[in-house]
Amino acid sequence: MGKVCGHSSGGVALRVAGVGLALLFAGCGGGGAEDGYDPALRYPLRADPLVLATPPAEPTAVAPSGKLDETIAAFGSHGGTLLSPAALPDSRREELRAALEGLFGTPAAPLAGPATDVGGLDLSPAHLAAGSRVYRRLCVNCHGMAGDGRGPTGPWVVPYPRDLRTGLFKVAEGGRKPRVEVLARQVRRGVPGTAMQPFDLIPEEEVRAVTAYAVHLSLRGEVEYRVTKALLDESGESDVSDVAAECRAVLEKLLGDWAKAQAAPPPAPAWPADPADPAHQEAVRRGQALFAGAAGCASCHKDYGRPDAFRYDVWGGVVRVPDLTRGEFRWGKQPADLVTRVRHGIPASGMPANEQLTDEQVRDVALFVSELAFPNRLPPDVRGQVYPADPASGGR
Amino acid sequence: MSDPNLSTSVRLVRVFAILTVVFAALLLVVGGVVTSLRAGMADRGWPRSPTYIAEDPKVWQAGNTGLLVEHSHRALGFLTGGCASLLALAAWWTEPRRGLRWAGLAAVLALLVVYGQFHREMGVAWQAREQALDSGEPPGAILWPKTTGVVCGVAALAVLGVAVASFAAGGRWRWLRLLASVGLVAVMVQGLLGGFRVFLDQLMGTHLAAIHGAFAQLVFCVLLSVVVLSAPVRPERELPAADRDRLGLLALLLPAGVVVQLIWGVMVRHAGTPLGQRLHILTAFVVTGLAVWLAARALATPTGRARLGFYAYHLVAIVAVQVLLGVESWMGKFAAAGPELAVPPMERAVTKGAAIVRTLHMLVGVALLAASVLLAFRVWRRADVGSVVEVPPKPAPEPVAAS
Numbered sequence: 001m002g003k004v005c006g007h008s009s010g011g012v013a014l015r016v017a018g019v020g021l022a023l024l025f026a027g028c029g030g031g032g033a034e035d036g037y038d039p040a041l042r043y044p045l046r047a048d049p050l051v052l053a054t055p056p057a058e059p060t061a062v063a064p065s066g067k068l069d070e071t072i073a074a075f076g077s078h079g080g081t082l083l084s085p086a087a088l089p090d091s092r093r094e095e096l097r098a099a100l101e102g103l104f105g106t107p108a109a110p111l112a113g114p115a116t117d118v119g120g121l122d123l124s125p126a127h128l129a130a131g132s133r134v135y136r137r138l139c140v141n142c143h144g145m146a147g148d149g150r151g152p153t154g155p156w157v158v159p160y161p162r163d164l165r166t167g168l169f170k171v172a173e174g175g176r177k178p179r180v181e182v183l184a185r186q187v188r189r190g191v192p193g194t195a196m197q198p199f200d201l202i203p204e205e206e207v208r209a210v211t212a213y214a215v216h217l218s219l220r221g222e223v224e225y226r227v228t229k230a231l232l233d234e235s236g237e238s239d240v241s242d243v244a245a246e247c248r249a250v251l252e253k254l255l256g257d258w259a260k261a262q263a264a265p266p267p268a269p270a271w272p273a274d275p276a277d278p279a280h281q282e283a284v285r286r287g288q289a290l291f292a293g294a295a296g297c298a299s300c301h302k303d304y305g306r307p308d309a310f311r312y313d314v315w316g317g318v319v320r321v322p323d324l325t326r327g328e329f330r331w332g333k334q335p336a337d338l339v340t341r342v343r344h345g346i347p348a349s350g351m352p353a354n355e356q357l358t359d360e361q362v363r364d365v366a367l368f369v370s371e372l373a374f375p376n377r378l379p380p381d382v383r384g385q386v387y388p389a390d391p392a393s394g395g396r
Numbered sequence: 397m398s399d400p401n402l403s404t405s406v407r408l409v410r411v412f413a414i415l416t417v418v419f420a421a422l423l424l425v426v427g428g429v430v431t432s433l434r435a436g437m438a439d440r441g442w443p444r445s446p447t448y449i450a451e452d453p454k455v456w457q458a459g460n461t462g463l464l465v466e467h468s469h470r471a472l473g474f475l476t477g478g479c480a481s482l483l484a485l486a487a488w489w490t491e492p493r494r495g496l497r498w499a500g501l502a503a504v505l506a507l508l509v510v511y512g513q514f515h516r517e518m519g520v521a522w523q524a525r526e527q528a529l530d531s532g533e534p535p536g537a538i539l540w541p542k543t544t545g546v547v548c549g550v551a552a553l554a555v556l557g558v559a560v561a562s563f564a565a566g567g568r569w570r571w572l573r574l575l576a577s578v579g580l581v582a583v584m585v586q587g588l589l590g591g592f593r594v595f596l597d598q599l600m601g602t603h604l605a606a607i608h609g610a611f612a613q614l615v616f617c618v619l620l621s622v623v624v625l626s627a628p629v630r631p632e633r634e635l636p637a638a639d640r641d642r643l644g645l646l647a648l649l650l651p652a653g654v655v656v657q658l659i660w661g662v663m664v665r666h667a668g669t670p671l672g673q674r675l676h677i678l679t680a681f682v683v684t685g686l687a688v689w690l691a692a693r694a695l696a697t698p699t700g701r702a703r704l705g706f707y708a709y710h711l712v713a714i715v716a717v718q719v720l721l722g723v724e725s726w727m728g729k730f731a732a733a734g735p736e737l738a739v740p741p742m743e744r745a746v747t748k749g750a751a752i753v754r755t756l757h758m759l760v761g762v763a764l765l766a767a768s769v770l771l772a773f774r775v776w777r778r779a780d781v782g783s784v785v786e787v788p789p790k791p792a793p794e795p796v797a798a799s
Contacts, residue, residue, distance in 0.1 A: 037740075038740070041738075041740065042738065043738075044735055044738035044739060045735075047734075047735040061458055061459075062457060062458050062459040063459060064459050065459045065460070065461035065462075066461070066747070066748055137601055138597075138598060138601070140743050141434055141437075141743075144743065145739055145740070145743050150745060151434075151743060151745075152433075152434040152742070152743065152744065152745060152746045153433070153434040153435060153437070153438070153462065154745075155745065155746075156433045156434070156435050156438065156460075156461045156462035156465075156746075157435065157438050157460060157461075157462040157463065158457045158458070158459045158460035158462075158463075159457070185532075188529070189529040189530070189532070190440060190529065192526070192530060193455075195437060195438050195439070195440060195462065195463075196440070197437060197440035197597065197598065198440070198525075198526075198529050198598075199598045200525070200529060200598075201538075201596075201598050201599055202598050202599070320457060323454065326454065332532065333530060333531075334531070334532045
């Protein structure tokens with residue numbers, strides 16, 4: 001070993017390395033997900049096309065992995081309707097960007113316009129900022145920075161992560177907007193059968209905060225969607241003279257919609273608990289008859305959903321019509337959940353509402369659907385129709 | 397103690413060791429794809445049966461590449477664990493002292509039983525939680541199998557303890573037994589890291605994923621070492637002492653440097669922080685310098701060229717490919733244009749091409765680590781360590797009759 005200025009070369013090397021490391025650490029900062037977004041970051045304007053109408057023909061399969069945007073881009077040539085934000089003039093884009101930033105802030109400092117509360121949901125800047133940090137830590141990989149469902153993981157899982165920007169939610173009960181309690185519940189329990197995991201181990205305040213932030217992304221995305229659509233209306237003539245005023249007006253309407261949707265729903269009709277109860281069995285029979293007949297469920301859920309059948313959803317993705325014999329209900333399987341689905345449908349994925357049915361009829365259909373996965377709980381005649389190959393049913 | 401079957405046992409060890417390394421390599425490939433696609437949470441459930449998709453085909457929805465890749469990764473993990481188990485058992489069969497042999501075998505078997513039981517109980521806990529969530533009930537406390545977990549830990553320590561005892565007692569193939577036992581425990585720990593990465597994602601984020609990724613490289617090195625140590629070393633292949641003195645330190649510094657570089661690489665892949673980026677780039681210079689220096693010194697003498705030339709040339713080629721892939725990975729991840737410019741690098745979409753390049757960069761990194769470990773063994777290993785068979789000396793050449 002040699003000597004450098006009277007010190008051993010090994011010791012000098014260590015000192016140099018220490019100084020170098022100190023220099024490296026200085027100003028390197030964090031930048032990890034726990035730190036939240038960079039305060040200088042801005043929400044990007046939407047670049048993907050707006051899906052105004054999906055192709056009329058039903059799809060035959062889910063879009064190949066990583067090719068959702070390519071599949072959507074081809075809608076125009078299959079009878080669908082798209083609007084491309086790229087067609088906006090630069091001046092209009094800048095006006096829209098400024099208006100959205102004025103109303104909704106930045107990812108690190110999000111706002112909900114002038115609103116700080118919607119139906120009991122805290123939309124204050126501090127609460128949204130907390131939600132933004134949770135979102136970046138836990139949600140952004142799938143749902144993307146702007147809530148577009150196009151995070152890095154998004155293209156590689158099916159079903160695709162939810163695009164929050166159209167303001168539509170499958171768990172909405174009749175209106176366009178869901179109750180915040182229902183959204184928070186979905187965050188806690190996840191969505192079975194999808195890549196959305198439950199977030200039941202994080203503190204409740206983080207669940208509330210990230211739910212609020214999701215509402216913020218939905219508001220921002222929907223304002224952008226509606227105003228972009230207005231700016232690119234079919235006549236090609238933009239009749240939006242003041243983009244900022246238009247954004248404020250749309251936001252005001254949406255906040256009203258969210259507030260109206262927070263009213264508690266009516267209580268679910270009573271649900272017979274004992275499968276052997278004759279009243280229960282009779283309700284299941286009625287439900288099965290409605291399923292196959294007046295309610296029209298069998299038109300999509302052919303053979304109770306067993307064969308593959310696909311539909312476009314409003315976001316341009318493809319959903320498989322659920323196989324109800326599997327007993328998996330992504331949006332909840334409690335009586336109240338199933339009654340809501342039967343009554344209000346899932347408009348976002350093409351399941352129509354059943355406004356024509358009475359409350360008792362809705363209950364019967366929901367009860368039948370809840371028992372479909374359990375052959376032994378079905379009356380023998382119903383079991384014979386649903387599970388014809390089951391020897392216990394005595395069917396063919 | 398002489399045992400006529402011993403050489404057969406060690407040959408069996410070599411077969412299992414090679415199988416384990418092959419499956420581990422495949423596991424690394426698919427694990428790399430999982431990380432490149434950010435699909436580590438494509439399946440929210442753990443533990444699941446490794447044949448989950450085959451058992452319940454309806455969970456598979458066409459286009460769900462993330463789920464397919466993630467489950468392939470888990471299935472390969474299961475196979476790797478199986479081979480590592482057989483490897484450990486076969487390695488213990490080489491222990492010449494009966495008492496230690498049966499202690500080692502019993503410890504390994506006990507660990508396998510308890511580890512399987514721990515997985516079963518974790519599966520019950522997860523199912524209970526899913527059912528509670530599905531029913532809308534508060535899930536309550538998770539039924540962690542704490543007792544089984546502690547017993548599993550004790551069993552693992554017992555395996556390591558007996559392996560250390562066997563090593564300390566000396567004898568042939570002691571390194572084999574030690575590393576096979578360490579490899580088994582390491583593979584099990586790696587499996588648990590992967591499982592808890594999923595189970596605790598909401599609490600730990602990608603931290604466990606990063607640890608899982610870094611630890612994988614070290615486990616692979618241990619398994620590779622078992623393959624090396626199960627191979628015969630002919631005395632004439634041993635590196636002369638002069639070459640060993642010249643190259644020994646560098647041969648150890650290089651794999652150490654590569655491990656450090658891989659850890660920074662894990663930081664870049666999982667967190668993308670500025671610190672990780674700087675460290676990874678700077679260490680790349682260090683590792684490249686070490687590799688080129690080592691290759692140059694190895695090729696500087698005739699014996700070095702004869703005995704290390706294959707390793708040296710391959711090392712330099714791997715480093716060259718790795719640098720190119722590193723540049724392409726960097727450009728794909730951190731350079732951007734158009735709408736992507738507004739999105740932070742870790743949140744940008746990953747194209748198929750970018751995923752391929754990044755995965756290749758990670759895999760060539762593993763290859764570089766493997767090459768540097770193999771070269772280190774080649775430099776340091778003596779002919780009397782871990783020999784499999786008695787190698788008869790080569791007969792002296794027949795003198796040529798004067799014409």
